Amino acid sequence: MPKRLINLTVNGEAYEVAVEPWWSLLYTVREELGLTGSKEGCGTGDCGACSMLVDGRLVTSCIMLAVEADGCQVTTIEGLATDGNLHPVQQAFVEKGAVQCGYCIPGMVMAAYDLLRRNPNPTLEEVRLGLAGNLCRCTGYAKIYEAVLAAAERMRGD
């Protein structure tokens, strides 16, 4: 069976890429486009390490087929920092000590970014709910939710 040609816009750049119909979006972005910031922690949709935005929707890209994203706008962790400046969510993760081994962090940051776009002023409970699909084995989560709350504050400009 021949590969299928799909069009992806990833972090603002347009790609035409030939994929097997069973390839996941995560695999395609990592292996074919060389954007390795998004991580595989399970490959079965259970950990959130592969989180990215597809047409503005947060997805676990390991269980989304690349062909399903044909024609879509994709944002990965590599797309958040602009002109060498960290996004406020990333900045808060760095400053609050929310990063340890770092493996869950791309997914965490994407989930937090998505949450704050939808809800710029979340409560602690809402942050917990928003990140409940992202596992982290290092931090115990405390510094992660502190970072998200701090980022929210900064983004609101309070």
Add this chain to the structure above:
Amino acid sequence: MASARRSLNVVGKPLPRVDAWGKATGRTRYADDLSLPRMLYGRLLLSTQPHALIKRIDVSRALELEGVVAVITGRDVPVRYGIMPVGQDETALAVDKVRYAGEPVAAVAALDEDTAEEALSLIEVEYEPLRPIMSIEEALRLPEPRIHDYVPAGNIHRLASLEFGDVAQGFAEADYVREDLFFFQGNTHLPMEQHSALAYWDPAEGKLTLWSSTQTPHYVQRALAKALELPENRVRVIATPVGGGFGGKSDPFHHEICAAKLSMLTGRPVKITLTREEVFYAHRGRHPELMWVRTGVKRDGRITAMEFQAFLDGGAYSSYGPATTYYAGTFQTITYRIPHYRFQAVRVFTNKPPCGPKRGHGTPQPRYALEVHLDKLAHDLGLDPVELRLRNLTGPNEVTVNWLHITSNGLRQCIERIVEASGWREKRGRLPYGRGIGFAVSAYMCGAGLPIYYNDMPHSEVQVKVDRSGNVTAYSMAIDIGQGSDTVIATVVAEVLGLYPEDIRLVTADTDLTPIDLGSYSSRVTMMVGNAAYEAAMKARQLIFRAAARELGVPVRRLEARDRTVFDRRDPSRALPFAEAARLAEARFGLISTIGSYRPPQRLGTYKGSGVGPSPAYSYSACAVEVQCDPETGEVKVEKVWLAHDIGRPINPILVEGQIEGSVYMALGEVLMEEQAFRKGQHRAPSMLDYKSPTIKEMPPVVSILVETDEPRGPFGAKEVGQGPLLCVIPAVANAVYDALGVRIDETPITPEKVLKALDEKAKGGPGRVGPERKPDFAFREPTRVERPPGWPHYRPHEEG
């Protein structure tokens, strides 16, 4: 050593980690993010059988598949290896026999992942099943079938049997004696990053390079050399940033050796990344452990004697098991003065993935047993459990009954701070039914005092190079596994040279480029690498100061380095930028490249088994946990955790808090839900969905309290924090459940089913306990009698020079 007598510039400050930027942006390259031109993709075929002879393996159909480049089986990699010299019992692929479901039996290399996967399905393996041995009891009871024949008898892997003092006499002095049985279920590290290794054999150079997610590049280098029959200096291991280890990436692994072998056969780079399911089989996690403890006390709660027996389920191979066996009994004595102490342990082989070191290596299980046991003892005596502990504490500068040298000891302060912060005295026994508070303490080492294989060389060496641009590079084999070792090295070097952590370039974890560090295990890195980095940086500073002193016309002793400047303390206007001072030093002395080496102090004990336990220093922790239990559902909800940790001094308080919070998290997973359990020889939950671990929703608030004792042997007074704080949380939860409901769950994890069962039993007039009922019928050999340190507990060793 380097105590914090003067005001510090960067040590102790809440600065961001040096690697945070790369990790927050996705730029950090983990092993699976690497690729090389013409790279092949490798996969492992796993045994479906827990225990079987391999009658036949036919790889011909796999080899015929287009895109498959090589297939290997056990015969291609038959040399045995293992992390410990006494445990050389593994092969990269099973030879003739499989010992657990999930053990690799063949490996393929193909042009792409899809083909590699398809090839696996074309390999035919014919097994002749043997009876699987799946529990401690079975292993002790059934001498046949034997899982390994290299051990003297049956399925017994290792034994320990020691007695310090005279236990019979100690019990004779007791007013009250109590004994208890506990079971600690096995669980696994579950690092977010799946293990991954990329191997490249360069035939021109005759040299192998392996990039791997490993905590122990030096030991992997040695194992690769052995398994592949290469000289050690033809093997280069580069540890990539580890996406979570917790002890689970401390062994040499099948996929590392197979990737290397496949690269040697094909002449192309080969990468093997484990699937999540395969990570569960790679394991090396917490040993399931059955424990029996018996303690004699005076009426006032002072301990007169203790006996501790442990039965460890080691899984199918040795791994770190010989050490784990001793860790079952070694650290009871560093928190409490136990005048007469007997410890006996047996580690058995079973047909399960091998157990090994997980955060706390072999000590969370006995700590859980001990701390719950003491809680029960306190209740029997009508004493506050905190009070019972205060009456038995070790102090600073003392030698334990089993010859461990405690230097700084902040346990008492930890307890006092926890009692106060948690409201212990107001809450214990006074909270409404269903709500409870529990307490426990613990301690851990700051690095194993002995290396894995015997040698008398340093455990850690650091090189510092200062060049004419003012650039400072520190070289160390330490690998950052998330614990923050990069930040520790950069902070220590920066402090000494008057720079900032971000000014220090790091070259780490490369066996070709960096001087030795034994690895990120046993909480050794801050202590050992920190000291080596301090020494190297001090020597560089000395050269820079000498050159600057001449230029500024002030004596060396008046110079200070701070804010990227070298200046006269008396007249700070006499100053040189650091880079300028570096140039002067290079002009005068040539290349500024200095070294530091660290070797732990000599152990005091000389008995067999005394190699496990000695450490330059010990960290201490105390914790209180408040729970809300639902008697209808049996659910235990942790409301809040207070944890005080004797850190010596923090190199970076944010990182210290992060380690405490992470330890609490991991402990809560172990005590409430995590289980590496098996059914019919198969892992019950080899996926992230089925293996329950806490999410952000279950994580309670944690109050971290840092107690500072200024450890004389630690760099800037620092001690470990990566593992110690986990230990006390587990028993504190169990004790809190008792305070809440009056039932004892003497077995982890404390699941709703067990709580309900205990409540039910209690309602029927029973004791309200769930836990093991019987100690296995096993005759330990007579213990080796070891003299106590003379004058114990007042014995003082000669201080090393």
